[in-house]
Amino acid sequence: xxxxxxxxxxxxxxxxxGDLQRKLSTSPGLARHPSPSAHRWSHxxxxxxxxxxxxxxxxSKSLHALSLADLVKHGRPPxxxxxxxxxxxxxxxxxxxxxxxxxxxxRNLPFIVVSNPNISKIYNNYLHSLSTLLPYNHKTISNLxxxxxxxxxxxxxxxxxxxxxPTLARGFLECRKYINPTEVTRFLDGHLRARIGTRLIAEQHxxxxxxxxxxxxxxxxxxxxxxxxxxxxxxxxxxLEPASIINSCGNFVSEICELKYGVRxxxxxxxxxxxxFAYVPVHLEYIITELLKNAFRATVESGRGHEPIIITIxxxxxxxxxxxxxxxxESASPSGRDPTNPPIRPLQTSTPGxxxxxxxxxxxxxxxxxxxxxxYSFTTFSDEDDLxxxxxxMDALNALSGTAGGGxxxxxxxxxxxxxxxxxEYFGGGIAVQSLxxxxxxxxxxxxxxxxxxx
Ligand SMILES: Nc1ncnc2c1ncn2[C@@H]1O[C@H](COP(=O)(O)OP(=O)(O)OP(=O)(O)O)[C@@H](O)[C@H]1O
Ligand SMILES: [Mg+2]
Numbered sequence: 353x354x355x356x357x358x359x360x361x362x363x364x365x366x367x368x369x370g371d372l373q374r375k376l377s378t379s380p381g382l383a384r385h386p387s388p389s390a391h392r393w394s395h396x397x398x399x400x401x402x403x404x405x406x407x408x409x410x411x412s413k414s415l416h417a418l419s420l421a422d423l424v425k426h427g428r429p430p431x432x433x434x435x436x437x438x439x440x441x442x443x444x445x446x447x448x449x450x451x452x453x454x455x456x457x458x459r460n461l462p463f464i465v466v467s468n469p470n471i472s473k474i475y476n477n478y479l480h481s482l483s484t485l486l487p488y489n490h491k492t493i494s495n496l497x498x499x500x501x502x503x504x505x506x507x508x509x510x511x512x513x514x515x516x517x518p519t520l521a522r523g524f525l526e527c528r529k530y531i532n533p534t535e536v537t538r539f540l541d542g543h544l545r546a547r548i549g550t551r552l553i554a555e556q557h558x559x560x561x562x563x564x565x566x567x568x569x570x571x572x573x574x575x576x577x578x579x580x581x582x583x584x585x586x587x588x589x590x591x592l593e594p595a596s597i598i599n600s601c602g603n604f605v606s607e608i609c610e611l612k613y614g615v616r617x618x619x620x621x622x623x624x625x626x627x628x629f630a631y632v633p634v635h636l637e638y639i640i641t642e643l644l645k646n647a648f649r650a651t652v653e654s655g656r657g658h659e660p661i662i663i664t665i666x667x668x669x670x671x672x673x674x675x676x677x678x679x680x681x682e683s684a685s686p687s688g689r690d691p692t693n694p695p696i697r698p699l700q701t702s703t704p705g706x707x708x709x710x711x712x713x714x715x716x717x718x719x720x721x722x723x724x725x726x727x728y729s730f731t732t733f734s735d736e737d738d739l740x741x742x743x744x745x746m747d748a749l750n751a752l753s754g755t756a757g758g759g760x761x762x763x764x765x766x767x768x769x770x771x772x773x774x775x776x777e778y779f780g781g782g783i784a785v786q787s788l789x790x791x792x793x794x795x796x797x798x799x800x801x802x803x804x805x806x807x
Contacts, residue, residue, distance in 0.1 A: 400479040406486065410452030418446070418549055420630075420779065423556050424585045429563035433496060436564050440493040440502050443557040447509075448489060450550050451482040457543060464530050470523030474516055481509045496567050503561045506554045516547060521765060524729065533727055537770070540728045545774045552587065552632065559586040589633050594665055594706055595625040597636050598644075605644040605762075612762050615657035617648045623664040629706050629801040635775045636799070639783070642768035643710050643795050649733070649762045650714025650793065659713040668705040705781070705800040717787040725785065726773065731766035 416422075426439040458466055458475045466475055484505045493499050520543070524536050561567070563584070583591035598621055606616045647661045717725065724730040773783040780800040787793050 400476060400483045402479055402483050402486070407452050407455050407482070410449050410482075411456040413449045413452075415449060415453060416446055418553065420588070423552070423588060426560065428585050429560055431560055431564040431566070433499075433566040436499055436561065436566055437493050437495075439557050439560050440499050443506070443553055444485070444488050444491075444493065444502070446553050447506075447550065448482060448485045450546060450553075451478050451485070454478050454543065454546055454550075455482065457539070461539065462530060465523075465527045468523045468527050470519045470526065474520055474523070477512050477516070481512055484508060499561070500567055503558055506558050510551060510554050510558065513547065513551070517544070517767065517771070521729070521767065533729065537726075537728045541770065541774065544771060545778065548635075548775060548778050556586040556588075559584075587632050587634070588630060590630040591628040592631045592633055592636065593626075593628050594636065594640075594708060595621050595627070597633065597640055598663055598665075598708075601637060601640045601644055605641060605648050608645070608760060608762050609648050609652060613652045613657070615652050617651050617657050617659075617661060619644070619661040619663055621663045621665060623709075624667050625665055627665050627667040627706055629667070629799070631779070631799060631801060635778070639772045639775050639797060640708075642772040643783075643797065645762055646768060647710050647712035647714060647793070647795070651712050652714075654713070654715040656713045656715075662709075662711040664709040664711070666707045666709070668707070705798065708797045708799070710795045710797070711792065713792040716789040716791055716793050717785070718789055722785075722787060726770050727766070728770050729766040731764055733763035 422442070426435045426442070431439065455475070455478045458471070458478065461471070466472055488498075488502060488505075491498075493502055520540065524531070524540070528536075563581075563586070581589075583589050598619070602619050606618075610616045644661070651657055651659060651661060721732055769783070769785070776783050776797060776799060781798045783798075784796045785793060786796070
């Protein structure tokens, strides 16, 4: 199978990407801690020693309902040292609790399921990540040395969990005899939504760290490079252009289509293509790629590969914009704020939402398929030509790569719509599918630039 790399956008300014990659590859002291098995009979095998009390006490704490305002409250980078410490301590106050909640959720799966090698790998990853954060528990990060080490731990955490989605998907596929699809979807929905938040929190601090200089003297060469990322606050682009994401994802998906079907469908963007709004680019990229894959596949398979996919971008009317939520107001309160780094007004006052409609002439979705489209693992795709008998959608799994879990197959895993919707809903948006069976589909992606986030 030919694998194409997704057009992965980075959170970091171009000049800083190499820096983080270097750091990731040379991070000292981030190796696993092999140790005698500490698992009890009731837990899956584990090589990480963490007391049940630690997990239970963290998991008993309630999860903080994260808001976008939380992510930007430390100010616009480059951050001075105190703001960077405050971001690190905020991150530290959230992550161990979140990881402990996921460990508990995995332990609550039927034992035979969590003992599956793939699922127990994920379980162990969570234990490992929690063990790397525990030394910071009850500690306040107040010097640059600790902040740098902590950021390295976060980088390790992000890396450790990079392949969670294909691994879990493979595990649940292997366990399908022991757990029904409704339970799988319930678990995965909770787990993958929680993972979106956990990654966001960790990556936000890493990005703020990388775009701030207190830990390294300014580099005169880099300073001469025009800053292409002035609109970024960590992982959030406050002036994201959906049209440019649509075009780069469209190029990627049409390449996959050409390889698979020998046809390259086209797309037209209409509506308000110049719209910009505040959003996390990699989230939008994941969602758009998945929706375009579905639209392109339907268009080609229905024999209308020459019909363009019409993508309409609509900006939210002015009156709906920038209504501050109670959480925004709370987070922007002056208490504890560094007066040299005031709240970020533009994000609070002007963050329009955007609706994107993707319209294809691919024949729509039949009434018997429609009720299943939001279930993880449901797919109508089968690639029998390319697969040995009985391979099922394992092939799609093998092709999966990338941070958000999207792959280079046109379809086949049955994760595109449910996971895409989880990303959209995370920031208070959503996805609605309108099928005109026998004709085509309209998929509405609504994204809010500002609002409360799911956990
Ligand atoms: N635009 C569309 N037109 C027709 N059918 C669609 C469309 N979008 C989704 N579907 C149907 O919904 C099913 C589920 O879609 P989903 O994106 O979740 O999984 P998939 O495309 O099969 O696999 P993948 O995980 O690679 O996305 C598809 O298999 C397809 O039958
Ligand atoms: Mg799909």
